[in-house]
Amino acid sequence: MFVSFVSSGPGDPDLLTVKAARLISQADAILFDDLSSGPILALARADADLVGVGKRAGRVSPKQDQVSRLLVDYAKSGQRVVRLKSGDSGMFGRLEEEIEACRAAGIAYEIVPGVSxxxxxxxxxxxxxxxxxxxxxxxxxxxxxxxxxxxxxxxxxxxxxxxxxxxxxxxxxxxxxxxxxxxxxxxxxxxxxxxxxxxxxxxxxxxxxxxxxxxxxxxxxxxxxxxxxxxxxxx
CATH class of the missing domain: 3.30.950.10 (Tetrapyrrole methylase, C-terminal domain)
Incomplete structure (x- = not known):
């Protein structure tokens, strides 16, 4: 069981790190923020599960506990899971809550930094x-x-x-x-x-x-x- 928290940068796929692009292309499931969608998701496999879990002000969005639960469920299924977060995942992105959910479930993880x-x-x-x-x-x-x-x-x-x-x-x-x-x-x-x-x-x-x-x-x-x-x- 493993989750890669991948930072997608500000939106231009050319600003992805090499590691981020590789993990996106290999993932079985990608849980992505709104700002990480678009051309960046074109790097994903055609058969990958793409699940939008982004939060936007003034719009109906999934609650954080729902996002964390979904992330844990995917990881427990044994799939290669990427949690794709906009900008740098550690900057105002609720990364800590999702890390805590992984820790509580005994799921290992890595953080891939990106261009903030x-x-x-x-x-x-x-x-x-x-x-x-x-x-x-x-x-x-x-x-x-x-x-x-x-x-x-x-x-x-x-x-x-x-x-x-x-x-x-x-x-x-x-x-x-x-x-x-x-x-x-x-x-x-x-x-x-x-x-x-x-x-x-x-x-x-x-x-x-x-x-x-x-x-x-x-x-x-x-x-x-x-x-x-x-x-x-x-x-």
């Missing part, structure tokens, strides 16, 4: 995420808690650091409230900001703005995955 969307977004925008003297720290944060609202325990002082690159996952709905709190915490309203949508896919769109003005860009955002990046390098 912040790195793909920076590459698409033609910028680094760090810079000596002016952007010496990079911080990742989720803009939504389990209710979909802004997490109440964010370290606003750290997030308001104008000399850091801040990457906000799942922040489209809460950025208006979050940006207001960041400005109150000392972040200048004219701090450069960037909205990166559907990175590495044909629908990719990069919009540069400021913390104060990014709300207008968010109002025009696509219904798809997006990151918000703040900091001096977003100009």
């Amino acid at each position: 969307s912040p790195f793909a977004a920076a590459a698409a925008a033609g910028i680094p995420l760090s810079r000596r003297l002016t952007a010496r720290r990079v911080q990742f944060v989720t803009g939504a808690d389990i209710t979909g609202g802004m997490p109440p325990d964010l370290n606003l002082k750290a997030l308001a650091d104008p000399l850091a690159t801040t990457v906000i996952f799942m922040g489209k709905r809460t950025f208006a409230a979050l940006s207001s709190e960041l400005v109150k915490a000392g972040l200048p309203p004219d701090t450069p900001a960037m909205l990166a949508e559907s990175v590495s896919t044909p629908d990719q769109r990069i919009t540069r703005s400021t913390v104060a003005d990014l709300g207008a860009a968010l109002a025009q955002a696509h219904d798809g995955p997006a990151l918000i990046l703040l900091g001096p390098l977003m100009e």
